[in-house]
Amino acid sequence: MRTITYRDALREAMREEMRRDERVFILGEDVVGYGGTYAVTKDLDKEFGEKRVLDTPLAEEVITATAIGAAMGGLRPIAELMTMNFSLLASDQIVNTAAKAHYMFGGQTRIPLVIRMPAGGGAQRGAQHSQSFESWYAHVPGLKVVMPATPYDAKGMLKSAVRDDDPVLFIEHELLYGIKGEVPDEDEEYLVPLDRGTVRREGSDVSLITFSRMAHICLQAAEELAKEGIEAEVVDMRSIRPLDLDLALDSVKKTNRAIIVEEGWKYYGTGQGIASLIYEYAFDWMDAPIQHVSGADVPMPYAKNLERASLPVRSDVMQAVRAIVPQKARA
Amino acid sequence: MAIRQVALAGLSREQLLGMYEEMLLIRRFEEKAAEEYTMGKIGGFMHLYIGQEALGVGAIATLGKEDKVISHYREHGHAISKGIAPRQVMAELFGRIDGCSKGKGGSMHMHDENVGLLGGYAIVGAQIVLACGLAFAAKYQNQNHLIMTFFGDGAVDEGAFHEGLNLASLWKLPVVYICENNQYSMGMSVEKAWSVPDLKDRAAAYAMPYEKVDGMDLIAVYEACKRATERARSGEGPTLLECITYRFRGHSMADPASYRPRDEVDRWRASQDPIPLYLEKLREAKAIKEEEIKAIEDRVDRVVQDAVEFADASPEPPLEELYTDVMVGDANAISWRYPRQ
Ligand SMILES: Cc1ncc(C[n+]2csc(CCOP(=O)(O)OP(=O)(O)O)c2C)c(N)n1
Numbered sequence: 001m002r003t004i005t006y007r008d009a010l011r012e013a014m015r016e017e018m019r020r021d022e023r024v025f026i027l028g029e030d031v032v033g034y035g036g037t038y039a040v041t042k043d044l045d046k047e048f049g050e051k052r053v054l055d056t057p058l059a060e061e062v063i064t065a066t067a068i069g070a071a072m073g074g075l076r077p078i079a080e081l082m083t084m085n086f087s088l089l090a091s092d093q094i095v096n097t098a099a100k101a102h103y104m105f106g107g108q109t110r111i112p113l114v115i116r117m118p119a120g121g122g123a124q125r126g127a128q129h130s131q132s133f134e135s136w137y138a139h140v141p142g143l144k145v146v147m148p149a150t151p152y153d154a155k156g157m158l159k160s161a162v163r164d165d166d167p168v169l170f171i172e173h174e175l176l177y178g179i180k181g182e183v184p185d186e187d188e189e190y191l192v193p194l195d196r197g198t199v200r201r202e203g204s205d206v207s208l209i210t211f212s213r214m215a216h217i218c219l220q221a222a223e224e225l226a227k228e229g230i231e232a233e234v235v236d237m238r239s240i241r242p243l244d245l246d247l248a249l250d251s252v253k254k255t256n257r258a259i260i261v262e263e264g265w266k267y268y269g270t271g272q273g274i275a276s277l278i279y280e281y282a283f284d285w286m287d288a289p290i291q292h293v294s295g296a297d298v299p300m301p302y303a304k305n306l307e308r309a310s311l312p313v314r315s316d317v318m319q320a321v322r323a324i325v326p327q328k329a330r331a
Numbered sequence: 332m333a334i335r336q337v338a339l340a341g342l343s344r345e346q347l348l349g350m351y352e353e354m355l356l357i358r359r360f361e362e363k364a365a366e367e368y369t370m371g372k373i374g375g376f377m378h379l380y381i382g383q384e385a386l387g388v389g390a391i392a393t394l395g396k397e398d399k400v401i402s403h404y405r406e407h408g409h410a411i412s413k414g415i416a417p418r419q420v421m422a423e424l425f426g427r428i429d430g431c432s433k434g435k436g437g438s439m440h441m442h443d444e445n446v447g448l449l450g451g452y453a454i455v456g457a458q459i460v461l462a463c464g465l466a467f468a469a470k471y472q473n474q475n476h477l478i479m480t481f482f483g484d485g486a487v488d489e490g491a492f493h494e495g496l497n498l499a500s501l502w503k504l505p506v507v508y509i510c511e512n513n514q515y516s517m518g519m520s521v522e523k524a525w526s527v528p529d530l531k532d533r534a535a536a537y538a539m540p541y542e543k544v545d546g547m548d549l550i551a552v553y554e555a556c557k558r559a560t561e562r563a564r565s566g567e568g569p570t571l572l573e574c575i576t577y578r579f580r581g582h583s584m585a586d587p588a589s590y591r592p593r594d595e596v597d598r599w600r601a602s603q604d605p606i607p608l609y610l611e612k613l614r615e616a617k618a619i620k621e622e623e624i625k626a627i628e629d630r631v632d633r634v635v636q637d638a639v640e641f642a643d644a645s646p647e648p649p650l651e652e653l654y655t656d657v658m659v660g661d662a663n664a665i666s667w668r669y670p671r672q
Contacts (some may be wrong), residue, residue, distance in 0.1 A: 025471070051471070057501065062460045062494035069464015072449060075471060077464075096454045097461065105442035105450060106433030107656035141657050165659035195660075 001184060007177040009151035010040050010116075012186055013158035014078060018048055021076060024162055025052040028063060028080030037082045038118055038177050064090035064115065068098050068167075071113040076162060084119035084171060085131050098167040099142030113167045114158070120173040120213060120263055122311055127299035130307075132262075135269035137169050138241040144168040146194050146239040149215035151181035153238060156192030164194060173213040197244035199251065203233035205325050207251040209274060210261040211237040214312060218261050221317035230325050240270050248274065249282050256287040259320045261312055266294040288324035293317055339616055340550050340557070347618050348627070350392055350549060354384040354606050356631045357408045360417055363635045364407070364424055368584050372643070373424045376453075377438040380408035382579035385605035386511050387412045389552030390479060393560045397476040399447040399465055401458040404439035405511075405578075406451035409481060414446035421638035427645035434648045435656065447476075455516075456489030458482060459508070463495055466504035466569075477505040477563040479556075485516025487533070488524055496571065500537040503568035507559040508539075510571065511546065513578045518590040530573040539571050546574030547605045550612065577603060 004012075018024045025048075026041055032055045035042025045053040056063045060081060067079035081087050087094065094115065101109040121130030138145040144166055148154040154172070161168040184190055200215060201222050208218040215236040222232040235251050237244060252258045258278055260271040275290045296310035339347055361379045368377055380387065387408035391400060394413075402409045410420050415431050423430025424438055431443045439453040449465065452458045462480040469476050486492060487510060499506050510530060514521045527533060534541035540562065544555045552574060559570035577599040581588035588596070613619040 057494075057497060059494040059498065061491055062463055062498045065457070065460030065491070065495070066464040066467055066498065069461040069466070070468040070471070071464070072461070073465045073468025073472075075468045092454060093457065093460065097452070097457060101450065102659060103656045104432060104436045104440045106431070106435050108432070108442055108444045109450070110659055112659075144658070 001182040003180050004151055004183050005177065006151045006154050006172070006179050006181070007038060007040055009155035009183050010158055010172065011042065011044065012183075013155040013162070014041070014044060015047065016187065017159055017162040018044070018052060021162075023074065023076045024078065025054065025075060026078045026080065027054040027056055027067060029056055029058055029082055031055060031080050036080050038174070040116070040177070041080065060086050060089035061093055064093040065097065067113050067115065068093055068101075068111055071111045071167075072101070072109055076112050078114045078116060078162060081115060081117040083129060083174070084117040084133055085129055087115070087117055087133065091136075094137065094143070094167075094169070095140050099140045102166070103142060110165050111167045112165045114161045114170050115167070116158075116170045116172065118172045118174045118177075120175060121295070121300045121307065122175045124302055124304060124307055125300075126302045130300035132264040132295070134171055134240055135264055135273070138270060138273075142167070143241060144194055144239065145171065145241040147171045147173070147212040148192075148238060149176070149212055149236055151179070151183050153192050155183055156190050157194060157238065160191045160194050163191075168194065171212070176213055179216075192238075194239050195242045195244060197235060197237040197239065197247045199233060199247070200236045201232070201234040203231035203255065205231045205255055206257040206259060206321050207233045207235055207248070207255045208259050208261055208317065208321075209235045209237065209248050209251070211240060212263065214261045214263055217312060217314055218317055221314045221321070224314065225318055225321055230321060232321060243274070243277070245277055245281070248278065252278055252282050253285045256285055257324050258286070259291040259293060259317065259324070261293045261317055263295050263311060265297050266292060267297065269294070291320040291324055293320050339612070339618065340553050342553075344618055346392070347613060348623065350388050351609060351613060351619070352627045352631060353388045353412060354549070354609065355627060356417065356634060357384045357388070357411055358606060359631050359635045360411065360420070360638065361407060363639060364421070365584065367424070367639065373438070374426070375437055376404070377424070377584045378405040378582065379578070379580045379584070380405055382599070382604070383511055383513060383546065383576045384408055385549040385552055385609065386509070386546050386574050386576055387481070389549045390481075390509055390556045392553055393556040394479060395476070396447065397474070398560075399449050399476060399478045400481070401449045401462050401465065401478060402451050402481045403455070403458060403483060403486070404451050404453040405483070406441055406481070407438070410441040410443070410448050410451070413443075413448040415441060415443045415448055417634055417638040418641040419443070421642035422645045425642040425645065426647065427642055428648045428652070429641070429645035433652065435652070456482065456486040456491035459486060459495040460491045462506045462508075463498050463502075463504055466499065466506045467502065469505060475564065477507060477560060479507045479509065479560075481509050481511055483516055484510060484512040484514065484521045485519065485524065487530065496537045496539060496569070499569040500539050503566065505563040505566070506569040507556065507563055508569060508571045509556070510573045511576055512573055513576045515578070515582070515591070517582045517586070530571060534571040539569055541571045541573065544572055544574045546576030547603045547608060549605060549609045
């Protein structure tokens with residue numbers, strides 16, 4: 001194993017898949033010389049040429065539709081949108097075409113498409129550049145929505161996404177590109193499935209159900225809580241659609257307490273969706289009400305202190321845990 | 332009456348009569364569909380192509396089987412022209428399992444991979460950008476087919492038109508863009524919607540060849556499309572055709588079209604109906620015998636009758652179909668994975 005960044009892991013995934021399969025190509029704004037907004041596609045044009053790594057005009061709808069059409073035409077596109085914020089200009093094509101073509105044409109059309117896009121806040125980019133819309137897309141049948149938290153998952157899931165026959169929204173977190181983690185050697189083939197979450201830390205007192213950057217926050221919180229004698233289990237869902245509901249239910253049935261931690265807005269979102277499923281299928285195992293730690297319900301402020309206050313941090317998670325794990329469970 | 336060798340657009344007599352039959356078939360098919368709609372056999376939105384038949388038939392006649400058509404929600408004519416059996420089109424309208432999209436698409440979402448009709452789309456303008464991707468895939472894989480795209484005058488005002496035409500021109504994609512300018516988008520007249528009176532200026536903005544075509548004249552449509560398809564095939568890129576036409580009915584079955592002056596509608600119907608206009612042309616060229624006209628009418632009636640009977644006899648999709656095709660891999664619908672006890 002080597003230790004590499006999330007960014008490099010993503011680039012390796014694309015390089016390996018492009019070497020493996022001629023049909024895979026990349027398109028997006030500034031993916032060639034500039035290497036993409038976060039330098040993820042950097043230098044791929046040098047190996048694969050501008051036939052397979054294509055700069056497009058600044059036009060999110062046609063980028064996305066070109067990828068969808070190309071997928072219908074037998075290719076396996078990876079479209080990069082500069083950030084998820086701009087996916088709204090393409091959201092018609094994502095929701096109305098990519099998600100539905102297979103169903104509404106009676107199973108004839110396949111859209112083996114990956115749309116990569118960074119999301120999330122925390123870098124003082126302001127209200128229009130710091131958003132997490134995964135709930136919006138995960139709401140739509142026909143789409144897969146995945147959010148890897150580690151370099152290992154980033155590489156393995158991107159490779160799986162490229163090989164998947166359904167449209168996959170591959171959501172990266174802007175603050176994760178620089179993090180490092182262990183990844184098998186290059187060309188040592190491995191895949192991470194798109195419909196299975198993973199338990200990042202075992203624990204018996206409470207389940208922290210989370211994904212993307214918040215998985216790291218939850219792990220830090222769990223380490224702190226362990227000092228108080230509380231063993232938190234950290235369940236990284238990785239994919240929010242399809243959702244590995246069994247994994248979350250198994251954990252909750254073991255710990256009897258659940259806290260959902262996400263960066264997105266609270267109301268009508270991913271966390272509330274997961275909470276409702278837990279109540280629906282594991283109510284009898286619950287010893288305490290589910291807690292939901294989420295981003296503040298505001299457009300993201302620019303001011304550093306306000307932005308920090310709007311994103312869930314370790315202490316928020318710890319506070320939620322202390323609220324539902326009874327004293328006697330603590331050492 | 333002796334039939335002499337005719338020379339209309341370099342087409343054989345057989346092709347010329349075939350196009351007549353196809354136009355008539357689409358007309359009769361849709362008249363029948365309107366009847367079935369009124370009787371409650373067909374539901375939802377249904378947009379008829381009546382009045383515009385010369386467009387679909389003339390344009391698609393220039394395509395090979397490998398070429399693809401991608402269209403809007405007013406696509407029954409395109410579906411039939413591209414080769415979906417009228418039975419399957421009618422069954423789709425009836426929402427039955429033998430429809431071309433298993434009854435899951437309906438009037439606005441006809442699709443058949445086998446004949447290359449890659450969908451009717453109900454979001455105005457969507458197919459304009461999707462065509463870029465299909466054409467890109469063809470070019471990338473060195474396939475020689477082209478993509479023909481139909482859209483209305485209303486779609487021109489969507490952002491997709493600008494993004495799509497710009498990219499298609501920039502990348503020299505093999506697309507033929509056909510604007511079916513029937514002069515209204517729902518109730519909005521094109522004069523009120525377009526800041527420039529014809530598409531020539533917009534095409535110029537993308538350095539795209541453009542032609543204005545009489546969309547009621549089958550031969551004119553055929554010839555313009557022939558030029559555009561040859562251009563696309565030879566790698567020179569997309570063409571924009573603006574075909575002037577008129578829909579004889581309302582926007583959809585629900586629309587009495589009271590926003591259009593009575594005399595305007597009457598004038599178009601009386602003097603511009605593409606089917607009698609074309610028949611007149613065939614007669615003038617002495618390309619058709621009177622008994623052939625009768626035989627064609629009889630054949631068309633039989634096909635339409637058969638389509639309705641077939642659709643009526645086809646079962647509704649079994650309830651299991653509700654959860655199939657959501658994804659290629661089916662690990663998707665929560666309610667399906669966790670059936671209620
Ligand atoms: C994006 C979008 N906006 C609005 C509509 C509602 N709508 C359906 S058809 C239509 C008119 C389109 O007119 P045009 O493109 O001229 O085609 P025509 O119906 O005349 O063939 C409208 C506004 C829609 N389906 N999609």
